[in-house]
Amino acid sequence: MACCVRVWLMLHVNWSCGHVLAELSSLKVLNCLGVGSMLETLTGKYGEDSKLIYDLKDQGGELLSLRYDLTVPFARYLAMNKITNIKRYHIAKVYRRDNPAMTRGRYREFYQCDFDIAGQFDPMIPDAECLKIVHEILSDLQLGDFLIKVNDRRILDGMFAVCGVPDSKFRTICSSVDKLDKVPWEEVKNEMVGEKGLSPEAADRIGEYVQLHGGLDLIEQLLQDPKLSQNKLAKEGLGDMKLLFEYLTLFGITGKISFDLSLARGLDYYTGVIYEAVLLQQQNDHVEDPVSVGSVAGGGRYDGLVGMFDPKGRKVPCVGVSIGIERIFSILEQRVEASEEKIRTTETQVLVASAQKKLLEERLKLISELWDAGIKAEILYKKNPKLLNQLQYCEETGIPLVAIVGEQELKDGVVKLRDVATREEVNIRRENLIEEIRMRTSQL
Amino acid sequence: MACCVRVWLMLHVNWSCGHVLAELSSLKVLNCLGVGSMLETLTGKYGEDSKLIYDLKDQGGELLSLRYDLTVPFARYLAMNKITNIKRYHIAKVYRRDNPAMTRGRYREFYQCDFDIAGQFDPMIPDAECLKIVHEILSDLQLGDFLIKVNDRRILDGMFAVCGVPDSKFRTICSSVDKLDKVPWEEVKNEMVGEKGLSPEAADRIGEYVQLHGGLDLIEQLLQDPKLSQNKLAKEGLGDMKLLFEYLTLFGITGKISFDLSLARGLDYYTGVIYEAVLLQQQNDHVEDPVSVGSVAGGGRYDGLVGMFDPKGRKVPCVGVSIGIERIFSILEQRVEASEEKIRTTETQVLVASAQKKLLEERLKLISELWDAGIKAEILYKKNPKLLNQLQYCEETGIPLVAIVGEQELKDGVVKLRDVATREEVNIRRENLIEEIRMRTSQL
Numbered sequence: 099m100a101c102c103v104r105v106w107l108m109l110h111v112n113w114s115c116g117h118v119l120a121e122l123s124s125l126k127v128l129n130c131l132g133v134g135s136m137l138e139t140l141t142g143k144y145g146e147d148s149k150l151i152y153d154l155k156d157q158g159g160e161l162l163s164l165r166y167d168l169t170v171p172f173a174r175y176l177a178m179n180k181i182t183n184i185k186r187y188h189i190a191k192v193y194r195r196d197n198p199a200m201t202r203g204r205y206r207e208f209y210q211c212d213f214d215i216a217g218q219f220d221p222m223i224p225d226a227e228c229l230k231i232v233h234e235i236l237s238d239l240q241l242g243d244f245l246i247k248v249n250d251r252r253i254l255d256g257m258f259a260v261c262g263v264p265d266s267k268f269r270t271i272c273s274s275v276d277k278l279d280k281v282p283w284e285e286v287k288n289e290m291v292g293e294k295g296l297s298p299e300a301a302d303r304i305g306e307y308v309q310l311h312g313g314l315d316l317i318e319q320l321l322q323d324p325k326l327s328q329n330k331l332a333k334e335g336l337g338d339m340k341l342l343f344e345y346l347t348l349f350g351i352t353g354k355i356s357f358d359l360s361l362a363r364g365l366d367y368y369t370g371v372i373y374e375a376v377l378l379q380q381q382n383d384h385v386e387d388p389v390s391v392g393s394v395a396g397g398g399r400y401d402g403l404v405g406m407f408d409p410k411g412r413k414v415p416c417v418g419v420s421i422g423i424e425r426i427f428s429i430l431e432q433r434v435e436a437s438e439e440k441i442r443t444t445e446t447q448v449l450v451a452s453a454q455k456k457l458l459e460e461r462l463k464l465i466s467e468l469w470d471a472g473i474k475a476e477i478l479y480k481k482n483p484k485l486l487n488q489l490q491y492c493e494e495t496g497i498p499l500v501a502i503v504g505e506q507e508l509k510d511g512v513v514k515l516r517d518v519a520t521r522e523e524v525n526i527r528r529e530n531l532i533e534e535i536r537m538r539t540s541q542l
Numbered sequence: 543m544a545c546c547v548r549v550w551l552m553l554h555v556n557w558s559c560g561h562v563l564a565e566l567s568s569l570k571v572l573n574c575l576g577v578g579s580m581l582e583t584l585t586g587k588y589g590e591d592s593k594l595i596y597d598l599k600d601q602g603g604e605l606l607s608l609r610y611d612l613t614v615p616f617a618r619y620l621a622m623n624k625i626t627n628i629k630r631y632h633i634a635k636v637y638r639r640d641n642p643a644m645t646r647g648r649y650r651e652f653y654q655c656d657f658d659i660a661g662q663f664d665p666m667i668p669d670a671e672c673l674k675i676v677h678e679i680l681s682d683l684q685l686g687d688f689l690i691k692v693n694d695r696r697i698l699d700g701m702f703a704v705c706g707v708p709d710s711k712f713r714t715i716c717s718s719v720d721k722l723d724k725v726p727w728e729e730v731k732n733e734m735v736g737e738k739g740l741s742p743e744a745a746d747r748i749g750e751y752v753q754l755h756g757g758l759d760l761i762e763q764l765l766q767d768p769k770l771s772q773n774k775l776a777k778e779g780l781g782d783m784k785l786l787f788e789y790l791t792l793f794g795i796t797g798k799i800s801f802d803l804s805l806a807r808g809l810d811y812y813t814g815v816i817y818e819a820v821l822l823q824q825q826n827d828h829v830e831d832p833v834s835v836g837s838v839a840g841g842g843r844y845d846g847l848v849g850m851f852d853p854k855g856r857k858v859p860c861v862g863v864s865i866g867i868e869r870i871f872s873i874l875e876q877r878v879e880a881s882e883e884k885i886r887t888t889e890t891q892v893l894v895a896s897a898q899k900k901l902l903e904e905r906l907k908l909i910s911e912l913w914d915a916g917i918k919a920e921i922l923y924k925k926n927p928k929l930l931n932q933l934q935y936c937e938e939t940g941i942p943l944v945a946i947v948g949e950q951e952l953k954d955g956v957v958k959l960r961d962v963a964t965r966e967e968v969n970i971r972r973e974n975l976i977e978e979i980r981m982r983t984s985q986l
Contacts, residue, residue, distance in 0.1 A: 219923035226906075234913065348906040462670075462792040469678065479663035 165192050168212040169367070169418060170403065176216055177407035182414050183217035189423075205424060214418030216404070222338055225371050225399060226345035228419045232375050232395045233351045235421060241394065241429060243378040246354055247311070249361040250339055251368050251398070253320075256332020257359065260325040261303035263296060269366060270294050275308060276362035279376075279393075283308070308360035314343050316357055335370070342371060363398060370399030371417070377429070394422045394429075442496040447474045447539045449497050451488035453504030453514075458482070460503045464513070468501070471532045473539075475501075492518045499538060501531065609636050612656040613811070613862060614847065620660055621851035626858050627661035633867075649868060658862030660848070666782055669815050669843060670789035672863045676819050676839045677795045679865060685838070685873060687822040690798055691755070693805040694783055695812045695842070697764075700776020701803065704769040705747035707740060713810060714738050719752060720806035723820070723837070727752070752804040758787050760801055779814070786815060807842060814843030815861070821873070838866045838873075886940040891918045891983045893941050895932035897948030897958075902926070904947045908957070912945075915976045917983075919945075936962045943979060 165171055168188050176184065189211045213231055215224040229246060236244045254275070258268050274289050283305055290296040290304070310316060317340045326332045339357060346352050363372045375395040397419030404414040434441055450465040452458070458481050468475040476497065478488055485502070492500055502514040502523075512525040515534060526534045609615055612632050620628065633655045657675055659668040673690060680688045698719070702712050718733050727749055734740040734748070754760060761784045770776045783801060790796045807816045819839040841863030848858035878885055894909040896902070905921050912919040920941065922932055929946070936944055946958040946967075956969040959978060970978045 220925045223923040345906055348903055349910045459792055462789055466793045479667040481664045
């Protein structure tokens with residue numbers, strides 16, 4: 099497949115104030131051409147309107163960039179419009195000067211799918227909802243086993259403090275910890291000590307904490323930890339983590355959630371709870387624990403970002419999640435390719451066909467009736483297509499029904515309705531056809 | 543409203559090989575921030591990932607532009623991927639260096655919504671389908687009276703030839719004719735003669751033709767026209783126009799379609815039939831014909847465009863239509879504002895509320911059950927919200943049902959279900975609640 103083509107799975111997101119149902123209803127091959135084009139591609143196509151083509155060379159001296167994610171623009175939008183309370187989803191493209199890795203769903207231009215809840219609320223209620231949403235999406239998409247790792251920036255910062263990391267090194271050490279899902283501890287430690295000048299003792303202390311993962315029991319254990327429990331930030335974070343796990347227990351989803359001290363997430367803007375969902379795969383020998391095969395969602399709380407865009411620095415607490423739909427699509431595509439399963443690329447319910455020549459007018463009349471009744475119908479764009487070709491087209495494209503008009507049918511006031519799978523044909527009175535098609539397709 | 547905010551009407555397009563149902567199901571306030579951002583907005587937010595931000599200054603020396611429409615990229619896509627047969631819709635943003643006129647739905651960055659049918663088919667069958675789609679969308683959206691003007695580039699070119707326009711001036715005279723929907727004939731004539739060097743006699747001959755509009759009768763009349771009927775191109779175009787009107791008659795939509803010789807459309811790439819849909823408004827005095835208040839859809843046949851991108855020049859005939867959704871949204875927004883009608887911005891079916899304090903856990907348990915059953919539910923993110931506040935929230939946001947848990951209800955194994963509109967309350971046994979909510983909301 100050419101690099102600019104991808105199978106785009108229609109993602110129907112029913113988001114209603116906390117409830118999200120992501121449903122992969124059908125596969126559509128869509129054109130995913132970039133927004134940016136070579137200038138020569140566009141010139142000479144629009145006549146006198148060509149002057150309206152945007153040329154990126156000259157934008158009035160402004161330094162412009164392409165959107166990197168949806169979170170920062172969302173925060174700016176809240177600040178500019180003085181919105182203090184909103185919940186929304188947003189699916190749109192973002193751009194990264196990255197090295198594309200198509201097979202792993204990494205592109206320079208790709209879709210993000212974000213949910214965010216902004217507003218001053220009681221602790222951890224919206225945060226728990228975000229995790230419920232991630233859990234629901236990953237379960238409904240049937241991507242296989244997954245795990246949602248949860249941590250809190252305040253616990254990390256408290257941990258760094260009690261391990262002896264100087265304040266000024268919190269962010270850079272945090273971004274070293276963030277690499278633990280890809281490289282072994284020894285390498286991360288080398289980076290901390292060699293490149294970032296942390297003392298080996300401090301690194302070793304961090305190394306002990308970041309091995310820990312668990313649930314409520316681990317939270318309780320750390321609340322009793324002689325060092326961590328003395329740190330104000332860590333204590334706050336652990337208290338909220340406990341509350342979060344209580345809510346997640348009520349949602350019945352703790353089975354897939356792990357409080358994991360090695361989860362850091364690199365972005366600077368997080369201020370509280372952070373999370374990341376990874377898909378799990380059984381190892382070959384089936385003895386060890388399943389291993390992570392990559393992140394498919396991530397997010398967290400960012401209470402300071404909106405304030406950075408507000409002239410008066412007014413804060414709007416936010417929590418959100420980004421679903422890695424490109425990564426998810428590439429997994430689903432690979433599965434489809436492996437299974438050799440045939441995927442329907444249209445939702446057409448019925449092909450309007452003719453048994454003899456010279457019946458184009460009759461086909462057009464009938465299809466118009468079906469369209470007007472809201473039925474998804476199609477004809478071949480030929481004046482006199484052969485019946486065999488019309489039936490073959492249905493087999494190839496997976497259209498389940500054929501409505502056949504022929505001279506005899508027209509005389510009798512009926513339409514022959516054929517079930518493509520069973521090849522059964524029945525004559526249906528014209529006035530009952532729409533109802534019959536509706537009934538049959540609602541059973542599919 | 544700030545200029546970067548617009549009400550984005552969810553457009554559900556059910557496109558199935560010819561059948562399109564555009565349904566405005568709900569109003570959502572969405573963030574319409576641009577793809578391009580000020581560099582300073584993005585820097586300092588992503589920590590070490592900042593190096594991935596796309597900076598438009600330096601793209602390896604390539605001249606890049608932003609996409610101007612969806613048609614040229616579609617044609618390039620077909621050529622690059624050697625696709626000779628496809629039907630698709632595409633909704634995405636395009637960019638124009640235009641002077642924005644927000645109230646008329648004209649922006650520099652805006653959505654286009656395109657349908658195209660590519661492939662070698664029998665004449666005018668896909669073309670008729672495109673017009674049926676435009677008719678269906680504009681009817682279903684209930685935008686008021688509309689008219690779809692139809693013409694053909696070959697008829698225009700034939701007309702220019704028989705009027706004495708030199709071949710080299712066809713395109714530029716065509717773009718003068720294109721202005722007739724905005725400026726009077728006298729001005730257009732001045733431009734043709736004064737600026738473009740056409741003889742006044744040729745202009746006058748054009749002036750007579752471009753007044754003509756009608757249906758099959760006009761086509762028949764022009765097929766008999768002593769001059770036009772001698773021109774090969776015009777004759778071809780008129781023959782196809784006749785066929786098109788026969789198909790449109792079978793679709794039952796000729797009442798809203800006018801063959802109009804003044805319709806030109808400026809874009810260079812059209813080669814055959816062209817069309818444009820305009821909304822009509824009754825004049826104040828109700829005596830004259832209704833006047834056009836702007837174009838809301840347009841398109842046509844472009845048989846040469848794909849070949850321009852194919853190394854061997856292989857042609858793929860195409861016909862398509864672009865729906866002016868921004869313009870349509872601005873009309874619907876104005877109507878909503880004028881009517882003072884309250885538009886629901888969510889699809890929430892039920893609010894889970896509590897009658898007393900300390901029932902957050904019970905609310906979370908209940909909402910989780912509802913979410914798991916696919917019901918769109920919401921809670922207030924407060925530990926102990928007042929019942930009155932919860933009910934008021936439903937009134938304000940238009941949530942139709944409230945599921946109230948209280949101590950007595952918990953004891954009795956019921957949930958109090960309140961109808962927000964009628965204020966009626968009934969106790970529903972907990973095990974029947976989901977079914978009851980489904981039943982009630984399916985009637986709404």
